[in-house]
Amino acid sequence: MTTARALDVELAENPNAEAMLINMGPQHPSTHGVLRLILELDGEEVVKAAPDIGFLHRGKEKVGEAYSFHKFIPYTDRLDYLAPLSNNVGYALACEKLFDIECPPRATAIRVIAHELSRISAHLLGLGAYAMDLGAMTVFLWTFREREHIYGLIERICGARFTTSYTRIGGVERDLPADFFPRLAAFLEEMPRRVDEYDAMLTRNRIWVERTQGVGVITREQCLQFGLTGPILRASGVDHDIRKSNPYLGYEDYDFDVPIGTEGDCYDRYMVRLEEMRQSVRIMAQVLAKLPDGPVMNREGEQVLKSVLPEKGKVLTNMEALIHQFMVGTDNAGAPDAGEVYFSIENPKGELGFYLRSDGGHAASRLRIRGPSFANLQILEEILPGHMVSDVMAILGSLDFVMGECDR
Amino acid sequence: MTGEPQEFRGDWRVAVETAAEVELIRYARDELGFELFVDRMGADQGPDADPRFDVITCLYNLASHTRLIVMTTLPAARPSCPTLIGVFRGANWFEREIYDMYGVSFTGHPNLTRILMPDEFDAFPLRKEYPMEGLGAFGAPRRALGGNVDGTDGHVAIPPHPGQPGAPTRDPLLGDDGLLPSERALLPDDGEEASS
Numbered sequence: 001m002t003t004a005r006a007l008d009v010e011l012a013e014n015p016n017a018e019a020m021l022i023n024m025g026p027q028h029p030s031t032h033g034v035l036r037l038i039l040e041l042d043g044e045e046v047v048k049a050a051p052d053i054g055f056l057h058r059g060k061e062k063v064g065e066a067y068s069f070h071k072f073i074p075y076t077d078r079l080d081y082l083a084p085l086s087n088n089v090g091y092a093l094a095c096e097k098l099f100d101i102e103c104p105p106r107a108t109a110i111r112v113i114a115h116e117l118s119r120i121s122a123h124l125l126g127l128g129a130y131a132m133d134l135g136a137m138t139v140f141l142w143t144f145r146e147r148e149h150i151y152g153l154i155e156r157i158c159g160a161r162f163t164t165s166y167t168r169i170g171g172v173e174r175d176l177p178a179d180f181f182p183r184l185a186a187f188l189e190e191m192p193r194r195v196d197e198y199d200a201m202l203t204r205n206r207i208w209v210e211r212t213q214g215v216g217v218i219t220r221e222q223c224l225q226f227g228l229t230g231p232i233l234r235a236s237g238v239d240h241d242i243r244k245s246n247p248y249l250g251y252e253d254y255d256f257d258v259p260i261g262t263e264g265d266c267y268d269r270y271m272v273r274l275e276e277m278r279q280s281v282r283i284m285a286q287v288l289a290k291l292p293d294g295p296v297m298n299r300e301g302e303q304v305l306k307s308v309l310p311e312k313g314k315v316l317t318n319m320e321a322l323i324h325q326f327m328v329g330t331d332n333a334g335a336p337d338a339g340e341v342y343f344s345i346e347n348p349k350g351e352l353g354f355y356l357r358s359d360g361g362h363a364a365s366r367l368r369i370r371g372p373s374f375a376n377l378q379i380l381e382e383i384l385p386g387h388m389v390s391d392v393m394a395i396l397g398s399l400d401f402v403m404g405e406c407d408r
Numbered sequence: 409m410t411g412e413p414q415e416f417r418g419d420w421r422v423a424v425e426t427a428a429e430v431e432l433i434r435y436a437r438d439e440l441g442f443e444l445f446v447d448r449m450g451a452d453q454g455p456d457a458d459p460r461f462d463v464i465t466c467l468y469n470l471a472s473h474t475r476l477i478v479m480t481t482l483p484a485a486r487p488s489c490p491t492l493i494g495v496f497r498g499a500n501w502f503e504r505e506i507y508d509m510y511g512v513s514f515t516g517h518p519n520l521t522r523i524l525m526p527d528e529f530d531a532f533p534l535r536k537e538y539p540m541e542g543l544g545a546f547g548a549p550r551r552a553l554g555g556n557v558d559g560t561d562g563h564v565a566i567p568p569h570p571g572q573p574g575a576p577t578r579d580p581l582l583g584d585d586g587l588l589p590s591e592r593a594l595l596p597d598d599g600e601e602a603s604s
Contacts, residue, residue: 224444229444355447382497
């Protein structure tokens with residue numbers, strides 16, 4: 001957190017009558033959480049910017065070394081708290097790679113629905129808040145109408161709206177209820193029309209275009225150097241979507257397009273997210289059309305049972321299941337004695353990676369979370385200088401970060 | 409390289425001597441096409457291990473869709489490693505985080521300061537000897553690593569909540585009128601005119 005102090009010291013040593021130091025955040029509305037920015041201004045122009053992070057640091061990586069692999073699942077909800085289902089999916093997949101467990105086809109398909117629903121939900125909030133910061137209040141209200149619809153669906157999936165903790169190692173916690181399918185179908189029919197509304201509201205809106213086009217340009221080279229991923233990377237013209245390049249959850253079987261920008265400015269990042277919502281609807285419609293039957297948890301084979309929890313309904317009535325639950329929670333014999341894996345998924349904000357190192361214990365000996373927002377925010381120091389103060393809001397909105405996974 | 413590349417569950421890892429790490433990553437970027445910087449992280453093998461700390465870098469090749477994980481190991485005493493900023497500028501914050509969490513210093517880093525923890529913090533929390541429950545309330549008198557406070561075996565005593573055994577029966581802030589200051593402030597002034 002010392003960049004701020006360094007800037008302060010520098011300013012004291014070189015008193016420049018023209019420069020002004022202003023503090024944005026951590027409670028500024030456009031910082032979407034607890035990002036603090038210290039800006040050195042010359043008139044209205046930013047000369048130097050120093051992001052200050054760490055206000056939401058909760059030591060999740062430390063917790064991951066003490067709590068068992070299973071117990072860490074609820075902690076993943078609070079990483080990118082705008083897409084908790086997506087984090088659950090990523091963590092479960094990383095653990096399954098470490099334990100070498102397969103997920104049954106039906107659970108895999110359900111995970112795709114969960115993953116894409118949370119992508120739309122996260123993009124809706126990103127778009128709404130972005131537009132509101134630039135004065136388009138209506139878009140915010142409209143996107144929240146659709147988010148409410150999605151939260152209703154998520155509540156049907158797992159009983160909670162925000163803190164989902166839905167996936168388990170080896171599958172998902174429960175099957176989808178029967179009334180979920182007509183609701184999802186209705187949502188999928190409605191959503192493209194809604195995206196067209198946002199499109200009509202903003203894409204050719206003169207104020208929106210003037211405030212976003214040519215603002216906050218990030219080049220391909222900068223993206224690669226700073227490890228930017230997700231819509232930001234694609235807006236800069238790099239064709240990289242982990243769902244396409246390293247398919248997981250059977251994404252190779254679904255037909256969808258990856259939108260790519262050309263300029264890398266705030267406008268392109270908006271366009272990429274808008275199109276991604278349409279593509280997510282497309283993917284979910286395909287999942288719904290051919291949802292396989294079968295179990296939603298893999299409990300086949302001795303090796304799998306060493307690290308997969310028993311059915312919750314049996315744990316309190318069946319002694320065998322209770323012992324099994326206890327053994328998995330305290331010992332987890334399925335964890336490899338020495339092994340480390342890196343697994344990443346295409347989260348709404350970018351590449352969410354988990355690096356798990358196991359030494360045979362019930363918990364990871366190292367649980368690293370590679371949150372996309374941490375890398376994505378670092379670019380601020382680089383691109384903010386030279387912009388007007390009012391452009392800072394456009395750039396922050398277009399980066400669409402979330403501090404939960406940045407500070408961890 | 410200090411050994412053959414290792415494979416586990418389809419991930420390839422390359423262990424490299426600390427001095428050669430930056431050059432290897434530069435070669436991987438320029439000649440092998442691993443252009444996208446993904447991650448640079450630390451790991452601790454425990455207080456008994458020497459070499460003890462790992463610095464792990466993850467790169468991605470956009471053409472072949474493959475990942476490369478480069479790992480270097482540092483000694484327990486004065487762990488230090490050359491900075492990667494010359495190859496990937498994005499390593500800046502990632503190295504600050506490794507310093508913040510493990511106390512690994514990166515030679516040549518322009519601003520090696522804490523990033524997630526407060527500046528005044530005096531420990532490296534992801535080291536294995538740092539206890540899960542922390543070292544007591546930040547800013548309060550703190551015990552040294554490995555020591556105890558009042559024989560509580562590493563746990564810092566938390567004052568009991570109201571209603572728990574040993575809790576004060578009466579809130580010390582409670583006035584003679586039975587009100588808390590915040591409640592009293594809500595009462596209308598009797599008699600006196602409120603000053604504008």
